[in-house]
Amino acid sequence: MKANPPKIHQCWRKSRIAARLLLKRQRQQWNDRDRRLATLLAQDPGVTNRLIDQAVSFLTARHHGHRLLDN
Numbered sequence: 001m002k003a004n005p006p007k008i009h010q011c012w013r014k015s016r017i018a019a020r021l022l023l024k025r026q027r028q029q030w031n032d033r034d035r036r037l038a039t040l041l042a043q044d045p046g047v048t049n050r051l052i053d054q055a056v057s058f059l060t061a062r063h064h065g066h067r068l069l070d071n
Contacts, residue, residue, distance in 0.1 A: 002039070010046065011044075011046035011047060011048075011052060012055070013053060014041055014044060014046065014047045015047050015048070015051035015052050015054070015055045015065065016055040016058070016059070017037070018040065018041045018042075018047055018052045018055065018056035018057065019028050019056040019058075019059055021034055021037065021038050021041070022056060023060070024050070025057065
């Protein structure tokens, strides 16, 4: 019987979305959907600055030659 992969915690998932939005903001302007989503994520108490910072590091690690969570 196969083991189910662990589920991603909702706050971590939301923090990764927030991190993607921050990285997108560095490259280009946000559209209306991005602004609405950023407002919702900013109001969520589970999405902390610390988690967003970790998510940014996680998302940008490959660009710097680091390989995280490779099998």
